Amino acid sequence: MEERELLRGINVRLEIRPPFNRTAFPDDFVFGAASAAYQVEGAANKGGKGPSIWDTFTHNHPEKISDRSTGDIAVDFYHHYKVGRSVEE
Numbered sequence: 001m002e003e004r005e006l007l008r009g010i011n012v013r014l015e016i017r018p019p020f021n022r023t024a025f026p027d028d029f030v031f032g033a034a035s036a037a038y039q040v041e042g043a044a045n046k047g048g049k050g051p052s053i054w055d056t057f058t059h060n061h062p063e064k065i066s067d068r069s070t071g072d073i074a075v076d077f078y079h080h081y082k083v084g085r086s087v088e089e
Contacts (some may be wrong), residue, residue, distance in 0.1 A: 038071045043078035 018024065025031075037052075044055045051059075058070040 040075050040077045042072060042074035042076040044072060046078060
């Protein structure tokens with residue numbers, strides 16, 4: 001750790017870390033990403049779908065979810081998939 005004077009008489013310790021980017025991983029490391037229908041679709045009771053275990057859980061135990069939200073709407077992909085929105089929107 002390196003110590004620097006931030007203001008006169010006030011010293012802070014700075015921990016210098018190497019950059020956290022692709023070079024921090026082995027060459028053969030494979031990055032990935034995932035999502036779940038619950039996070040994306042919404043519309044649990046549309047198009048012949050029924051409630052998932054998470055739909056049931058969030059409705060029966062809203063106190064277990066910090067903001068008491070459900071997946072009823074989520075990002076509402078179910079209603080917007082034909083709109084053709086770009087990632088930047």
